[in-house]
Amino acid sequence: MSTATLTTPGDVEITAPDITALGPDATRALIETTVDRARARYAAGVVVETAGSPDGLRRLLTELGFRRDASRGDAVYLRDLTLAADGTSTRVLDNPALASLGGHHARFAERRGEVVRYQADVSPWAGFPDEPTAADWHDAAALLGSGAHLGVSAAAELPEGWVELEGFSGVQLTGEAVEGRQDPEAVALTPDDVPEILDLVERAKPGPYLARTIELGRYVGFRDGGRLIALAGERLHPPGWTEISAVCTDDEHRGRGLATRLVLDVVHGIRQRGDLPMLHAAGGNTPAIRLYEHLGFTHRARPATRFVRVP
The missing domain is CATH 3.30.1370 (Ribosomal Protein S8; Chain: A, domain 1)
Structure with missing residues (x-):
């Protein structure tokens, strides 16, 4: 051996x-x-x-x-088991939360049967089977609680009482050709910075960021006069991949290329580990999608994810 x-x-x-x-x-x-x-x-x-x-x-x-x-x-x-139908190692990206919680992020997992979620103060993401049984729907309701949102496959048939949510479309992009670049001015963020991070997220609204989200990976930012003005970091971590998330800039400092620099810095760290970068963006967030495309990220064709509400 x-x-x-x-x-x-x-x-x-x-x-x-x-x-x-x-x-x-x-x-x-x-x-x-x-x-x-x-x-x-x-x-x-x-x-x-x-x-x-x-x-x-x-x-x-x-x-x-x-x-x-x-x-x-x-x-x-x-x-x-990471290989997709076209031979690329992207299959785990079809259900990235499930792949993450069964691997690199297993320490954050709460499981009931085949349904798994991140601890409530870490992330709202949950992993759900592609072809759920009646038991899976029951377990999801018990684990997530009434009113919670859950991503399910396009083919899943909703039981009575479950409601599909409209307007929650999104895109997934991968960055196999994006090399990244370390930025000497990017500041590594720690749990001590969480209050400032939450304040910036509340103003810039890049998506959910909770008290312990910072534990999921490396987060970096820029400061101006000591004040945090831009942020980006790592969230989901399916095998071989790392998701870039929480990319945002304070309104007063947009147009300076700060988001681009932070994304490239995060990509650099991901590539140094031997992983590939990927990310998600809201379908209507055209400026963000254009930025990622400009950096070399490409859209990945995959079955649409539907979001539903637990009754």
């Missing part, structure tokens, strides 16, 4: 000695069931350590779409 880590955030591990004792048919069934459940939860992948296992297990894994991952060890096999 090499010294590489066997799993990364979002991976599901199957231990080979446990499954080989089951017999060929049961082993295949367990692996296939694990892959299906991991895919439904938008996991990054399924990992199997095969050291000491018979060759038949490795042949079975190869047949089921696993490939040896030498970066993790000579006997490690991986089934990559």
Whole structure:
């Protein structure tokens, strides 16, 4: 074995000695069931350590779409679940909250059945199955509470009492070609800065920002005369990606390119970690979308997300 880590955030591990004792048919069934459940939860992948296992297990894994991952060890096999239909590693972006809460942000997760949400003072995002069952709708209502908003897939059939919300359209953009640039004047923000951040967010209204949102990633800003006047940072973190969020500038300081500089600084930090940047924008926020397009972000075609209200 090499010294590489066997799993990364979002991976599901199957231990080979446990499954080989089951017999060929049961082993295949367990692996296939694990892959299906991991895919439904938008996991990054399924990992199997095969050291000491018979060759038949490795042949079975190869047949089921696993490939040896030498970066993790000579006997490690991986089934990559991040790949979209076109072969790009964007599948986790179809349900980024679910992917984040099952991986890098698992410490912020509150779960009931297959429904998961961020802790209430961290983020309003929740992860919900693409093909929900009656139990999933019940669990969502219990976990989120009456009146909460929830993003669901376009094909989901709403139960009685659930109301679809109008005017909540949005776009998702990815920045595979955006390299970023570190800005020497950008100031790293800490929990001590949260009162100022909340004040700026209230004035500029980039979207929800809560008392502990700053714990989700790196946030930076610009100050003028000691006063925070611009902000940007990291929010959702599905495997291989990081979302740029809370991009805003005080009205009195717009037109100076501050948002552009902060976005590029955040992108630089994301790329230095080996991740790719992505972001969401309200469908009607044309100025922001044009800015992101100018920086090299591109629209990602995906099924529309509908927002509904818990009865």
